[in-house]
Amino acid sequence: MIQSNLFQYEQDTAWERVGDGVQRQLLGFDDKLMLVKVKFEKGSYGTLHSHAHSQVSYVESGVFEMTLGDTIKIISKGDGYYVPPYTVHGCVCLEEGMLVDAFSPARWDFTIADGKKYAL
Amino acid sequence: MIQSNLFQYEQDTAWERVGDGVQRQLLGFDDKLMLVKVKFEKGSYGTLHSHAHSQVSYVESGVFEMTLGDTIKIISKGDGYYVPPYTVHGCVCLEEGMLVDAFSPARWDFTIADGKKYAL
Numbered sequence: 022m023i024q025s026n027l028f029q030y031e032q033d034t035a036w037e038r039v040g041d042g043v044q045r046q047l048l049g050f051d052d053k054l055m056l057v058k059v060k061f062e063k064g065s066y067g068t069l070h071s072h073a074h075s076q077v078s079y080v081e082s083g084v085f086e087m088t089l090g091d092t093i094k095i096i097s098k099g100d101g102y103y104v105p106p107y108t109v110h111g112c113v114c115l116e117e118g119m120l121v122d123a124f125s126p127a128r129w130d131f132t133i134a135d136g137k138k139y140a141l
Numbered sequence: 142m143i144q145s146n147l148f149q150y151e152q153d154t155a156w157e158r159v160g161d162g163v164q165r166q167l168l169g170f171d172d173k174l175m176l177v178k179v180k181f182e183k184g185s186y187g188t189l190h191s192h193a194h195s196q197v198s199y200v201e202s203g204v205f206e207m208t209l210g211d212t213i214k215i216i217s218k219g220d221g222y223y224v225p226p227y228t229v230h231g232c233v234c235l236e237e238g239m240l241v242d243a244f245s246p247a248r249w250d251f252t253i254a255d256g257k258k259y260a261l
Binding site for chain 1: 142150178201224
């Protein structure tokens with residue numbers, strides 16, 4: 022099984038720019054599971070998209086307008102959301118903050134973008 | 142597929158006492174994935190244990206001495222760790238804080254403890 026290091030340190034891990042005002046940092050992962058931080062500046066957004074992966078996210082800080090399918094809600098620090106596979110979702114950042122996104126299976130597309138290559 | 146509600150709000154979700162100075166709150170989940178908050182008071186601990194699930198965790202706040210197999214490290218806000226299946230792990234909370242734990246597959250034992258029952 023392909024897997025990350027056991028420990029991930031904030032200061033040792035690169036942030037990757039993934040959009041205007043949006044940065045991503047990988048946490049741990051293996052074939053089945055991946056955890057990712059995504060930092061948003063106020064006014065930045067996560068474009069509407071969908072994927073086969075299950076996703077559960079935690080609002081670590083900030084305020085977001087979150088779209089999940091036909092539902093739009095305002096969520097803030099301490100809240101969370103679940104994205105069923107293939108469900109269109111996206112967000113607008115209303116106050117600067119960070120989401121912590123969990124995926125199953127892992128998002129190998131993120132690791133390739135990170136400059137490392139893993140088998141699918 | 143069994144799944145949580147789409148949104149989980151901090152203020153609407155119960156905290157369950159799971160140890161001395163340790164509380165847990167469920168975030169979203171489905172069969173493959175579950176995200177969970179675990180709050181620790183200073184001096185409390187997560188007993189050494191292991192499980193078949195893959196686990197990736199994020200240190201949302203606080204400082205922890207974390208044991209993963211034969212490795213012991215001090216980790217703090219912003220750091221993370223990966224627990225391979227069946228790896229013994231546990232922590233001591235050195236400064237009050239919270240971990241956000243992702244599991245694959247879901248920890249149905251947590252939902253049963255939460256007063257709801259789901260099929261395995």
